[in-house]
Amino acid sequence: MLSYVVKRVLQMIPTLFGVSLLCFVIIHSVPGDPAHLIAGVDATDEQVQSVKEQLGLDRPLLEQYFSYVSHLLRGDLGESLQSERPVLQEIMTRFPNTILLTVFSVAIMVVVGLFAGILSATKPNSIRDNVTMMFSLFGISMPVFWFGTMLILLFSYYWPLLPSGGSSGFRHFILPSVVLGLSSSGVLARLTRSSILEVIHQDFIRTARAKGVKERIVIYKHTLKNALIPIITIIGLEFGTLLGGAVLTETVFSMNGLGRFIIQSIQFRDYPAVQGCILFVATIFVVVNLVVDLCYSAVDPRIRYE
Amino acid sequence: MSKTSILLMSREAGEAVYQRRSPWTLMIQRFKKNKRAIVGLWMVVIFVFVAVFARWLAPYDPIEQNMQSILNAPSLSHPFGTDEYGRDILSRVIYGAQISLMVGVVGVLISIVLGVALGTVAGYFGGKADLLIMRVMDVFMAFPSFLLALAIVSVLGPGMVNVMIAIGIFSVPTFARISRGSVMSVNGKEYIEAAKSMGSGHIRIIFKHVIPNSIAPIIVLSSMRIATAILTASGLSFLGMGAQPPTPELGAMLSSGRDYLRSDPYVSTIPGLAIMFMVLAFNMLGDGIRDALDPKMKL
Numbered sequence: 001m002l003s004y005v006v007k008r009v010l011q012m013i014p015t016l017f018g019v020s021l022l023c024f025v026i027i028h029s030v031p032g033d034p035a036h037l038i039a040g041v042d043a044t045d046e047q048v049q050s051v052k053e054q055l056g057l058d059r060p061l062l063e064q065y066f067s068y069v070s071h072l073l074r075g076d077l078g079e080s081l082q083s084e085r086p087v088l089q090e091i092m093t094r095f096p097n098t099i100l101l102t103v104f105s106v107a108i109m110v111v112v113g114l115f116a117g118i119l120s121a122t123k124p125n126s127i128r129d130n131v132t133m134m135f136s137l138f139g140i141s142m143p144v145f146w147f148g149t150m151l152i153l154l155f156s157y158y159w160p161l162l163p164s165g166g167s168s169g170f171r172h173f174i175l176p177s178v179v180l181g182l183s184s185s186g187v188l189a190r191l192t193r194s195s196i197l198e199v200i201h202q203d204f205i206r207t208a209r210a211k212g213v214k215e216r217i218v219i220y221k222h223t224l225k226n227a228l229i230p231i232i233t234i235i236g237l238e239f240g241t242l243l244g245g246a247v248l249t250e251t252v253f254s255m256n257g258l259g260r261f262i263i264q265s266i267q268f269r270d271y272p273a274v275q276g277c278i279l280f281v282a283t284i285f286v287v288v289n290l291v292v293d294l295c296y297s298a299v300d301p302r303i304r305y306e
Numbered sequence: 307m308s309k310t311s312i313l314l315m316s317r318e319a320g321e322a323v324y325q326r327r328s329p330w331t332l333m334i335q336r337f338k339k340n341k342r343a344i345v346g347l348w349m350v351v352i353f354v355f356v357a358v359f360a361r362w363l364a365p366y367d368p369i370e371q372n373m374q375s376i377l378n379a380p381s382l383s384h385p386f387g388t389d390e391y392g393r394d395i396l397s398r399v400i401y402g403a404q405i406s407l408m409v410g411v412v413g414v415l416i417s418i419v420l421g422v423a424l425g426t427v428a429g430y431f432g433g434k435a436d437l438l439i440m441r442v443m444d445v446f447m448a449f450p451s452f453l454l455a456l457a458i459v460s461v462l463g464p465g466m467v468n469v470m471i472a473i474g475i476f477s478v479p480t481f482a483r484i485s486r487g488s489v490m491s492v493n494g495k496e497y498i499e500a501a502k503s504m505g506s507g508h509i510r511i512i513f514k515h516v517i518p519n520s521i522a523p524i525i526v527l528s529s530m531r532i533a534t535a536i537l538t539a540s541g542l543s544f545l546g547m548g549a550q551p552p553t554p555e556l557g558a559m560l561s562s563g564r565d566y567l568r569s570d571p572y573v574s575t576i577p578g579l580a581i582m583f584m585v586l587a588f589n590m591l592g593d594g595i596r597d598a599l600d601p602k603m604k605l
Contacts, residue, residue, distance in 0.1 A: 015444055015448055018442070018445030145541060146581065149564055149574055149575075247452060251544075
């Protein structure tokens with residue numbers, strides 16, 4: 001197991017290297033001269049030149065990339081052009097809000113999604129199944145920014161129970177987490193349903209029922225346990241979607257998180273910050289997927305890592 | 307009854323049996339039985355109709371401002387009301403549907419062409435080409451998809467064409483991965499071996515045998531990705547990265563309507579509903595096609 005973990009961590013390195021290269025290429029494909037953008041519209045040629053020298057933009061591209069990577073390895077993501085503070089510091093002050101939002105949303109997604117999926121799968125093609133699956137489809141199809149706006153309208157304006165924006169206390173996280181959690185629970189409910197239906201017709205379930213095991217135990221112990229692998233995979237993938245989706249939700253609820261910072265940085269053309277944030281989120285996503293992979297063997301002891 | 311007519315009848319019966327057994331007929335039969343899929347198909351047809359005939363269906367000009375009728379509530383003359391510039395929301399939603407549909411379809415077409423090309427080369431040739439292509443795709447997959455689209459648009463600049471390109475690129479890895487898997491499952495089949503032994507070239511085998519036989523999952527994925535593309539494009543416009551004013555884009559309309567949420571909630575509610583029903587239609591259609599083609603398909 002340990003050797004597998006080491007192997008997987010080592011395998012992550014080329015992916016992260018590729019991610020850094022892609023970030024670098026994306027930011028360096030900005031049409032026009034980035035130094036011009038940074039120095040401002042009415043900057044003199046000398047000012048532009050000094051920005052170039054300061055940021056090393058006058059050096060060959062390959063050299064720039066290597067210097068960028070060497071800074072990255074030392075945890076240096078550059079300096080934000082808006083605040084002139086290190087990008088990593090800017091990220092770290094906002095990241096706790098985003099990660100809290102993501103964790104709350106994942107919790108809501110798992111509870112609602114699993115419950116809805118089990119509800120559907122245990123009585124396939126019934127009214128219950130059809131209604132649940134229709135709700136899941138709505139969840140998948142609903143734009144989060146619209147759902148968020150509607151919840152603000154209902155629970156902040158018409159029925160003032162919760163704040164419409166901000167991120168200073170637990171109450172501020174309720175609406176955004178419900179928005180993200182419920183809209184992604186649709187994907188999980190559909191997948192849970194299909195994974196359970198695949199398992200429920202197998203022989204060992206029939207044996208369990210023939211032995212007289214209670215239906216509740218058949219579902220939760222025998223069926224769900226064997227249907228967990230695809231479910232865990234989708235939870236890992238949704239974690240990334242939620243991190244990305246946080247951009248929209250944080251904007252709707254004016255939260256001081258990483259997603260909103262990315263938007264502000266894009267609007268300000270703060271390229272070091274945009275580059276740093278995207279790299280940061282992608283790295284977390286890669287790590288989460290590794291953790292998901294490692295969870296497989298815990299869930300299914302038949303999976304052995306050699 | 308003469309011998310010939312009996313022969314003819316049995317031939318017709320044989321043909322009927324044959325027709326019934328053709329995979330496409332079976333698929334259509336299965337599709338017709340699925341009520342949700344039929345509803346989805348009709349919704350898509352209606353949206354396409356509205357989008358194509360927007361010029362004739364929209365009661366007003368979607369861009370022309372009318373300062374005499376600012377923020378009017380829904381009424382007979384303006385069924386969905388008017389926005390902060392006095393523009394008719396119904397007309398703007400009709401044109402908005404046209405834009406969303408176009409972005410969805412063009413974006414997905416870009417990703418089909420690129421994704422299927424890369425996936426087919428990776429799956430058919432294998433080896434180093436496969437390794438290289440799939441490694442690059444893995445890197446793209448390392449980004450949460452909305453963030454990747456956002457990053458691409460932030461570089462290209464706002465505008466609907468750039469949104470289409472961003473959406474085209476962000477779906478490429480998904481199409482490449484699915485088409486690679488599908489091509490690999492076809493690759494070992496006897497008819498490919500037969501074509502090879504008869505001296506067919508790679509290009510001919512790929513276009514005549516590999517792609518036609520591995521296209522089913524791509525069809526299913528396309529319908530679902532159009533739904534995702536519409537959602538993503540409206541999200542980008544909502545953030546101000548997509549369509550620019552006064553373009554009647556649904557996400558942008560919702561965003562500007564939020565300023566009047568308390569007093570005139572319909573300004574942002576209606577465009578959101580329009581996005582949701584469009585996405586719902588394509589998701590229902592996609593589900594239906596998947597269940598009809600192969601219910602066990604993992605998409």
